[in-house]
Amino acid sequence: MSDPRLVARRLPDGPGVYRFRDPDGRVLYIGRAGNLRRRVQSYWGRLGDRPRLVAMVRRIASVEATWCDSEHEAAWLERNLLQRSRPRWNRIEGGSEVVGLIRLDPSRIAGLRFVHEADGPGRHFGPYLGGLRVRQAISAVHRVLPLPYAVATGGSSREFAVLFGVGPADREALVATAVAVLEREPSAVSATRSKLVRRRDRATAELRFEFAAKIQEEIAALDWITAEQKATTLDRSDEEVCGWADGVLVRYDVRAGRMCTWTRRLASERSARDRVLATPVRWEAFARRNAELAARLLNGEGS
Known part of the structure; x- marks a missing residue:
């Protein structure tokens, strides 16, 4: 049987799920990582202040891994596996992230909305893990595609529509682009992300660092929801x-x-x-x- 520390060196440096087994073949632990090789090798680093982990590492006889297409996919796979069967050394059954969807209802002023279930009108995209990330991704899409203001209303909404240069005639095109982004169409995702990067860089140049940081968080959230993810679908x-x-x-x-x-x-x-x-x-x-x-x-x- 190969030394698990040597096996860890053969892991890819991409995202995925790893699994440890004991000498009898029983699963000890299931985890996920953005970098499989670095994460798994870390178990044989300095663990002196984590006695429970030290006890588990002593029992590891073999290492298995699934190389995923994104960290989001790895998160879903880990969650699904743990909900099906929780090994002794896993403390929780399937992840702590909130599960959510993005709803698009062309008839609503709100444009894109975060929802927990596909139980309302409109089109749904997802599912996604991480309520905050999903809301930040919605903010990112709205920042580039101001759907809430491409409507025939008055008051402050009309003033914002003028500010963003959109109106009711633009709504169909904006909806089509938003759908393309949420369906992970590469050109639409790339164009939306590029516009966000330009706004972030402009804010940085103007010394608006908090605003630049907010946009950077939105970019990361957009990356999260538009990365390939097949482990859980609708x-x-x-x-x-x-x-x-x-x-x-x-x-x-x-x-x-x-x-x-x-x-x-x-x-x-x-x-x-x-x-x-x-x-x-x-x-x-x-x-x-x-x-x-x-x-x-x-x-x-x-x-």
Whole structure:
């Protein structure tokens, strides 16, 4: 059996979920990281002031990891796995972030709104983790696309509409752009982000540092909600995601739109072929990458 400290060195420096097992194969702990290699290696650093963690590290016999496409995806996968089964060393069942959606109702003055469930009129996007982040992302989109003011109203709303240079005739185009951003269309996301960066930089040049910091938080929130995230969706589909590499089969089960189980085992290419071929196209790159990672961790490549 490979030394888990050496296995940690083979992990990618990208986001993902890691899992520790004891000598009997039981899962000790599930965690997530923005940088898998750095986070997992840290368990073998200085832990003198954390006796509970020291006790767990002594029992780690193997390390497993899933390499995700974003930190948001890793957060969702960790949450789903912990809600399905909570290992002994995990204190909580599935994450503490608030779950939310973004609702777009073209007929409402409010434009985009944060909601907890898709139980009202309009179109919904998400789900997302982190109530504050979602609200900051909404603020970011409204800063570039002032939907609340592209309406036929009077008073202060009309004054702001004049200030932003928008009116009822612009609402359809603004809605279309907002939808493109929330659907993660690369050009729309890039254009919106670039406008926010310019406003942040202008505020910095004008020594408006608090305002610049606020926009930077909005940029980070926009990045969070527009990064690729497949681990939890609104379509409530059931899927089996499988990848194979160098004698190792990895499998993830998606139930009601949530990726909730993750296994790996030794398997011949022939026995794995049908499952791999049945994997939905949108999951193929993810499954292949994680099969290659599982094989590298098990077989010692790069150690």
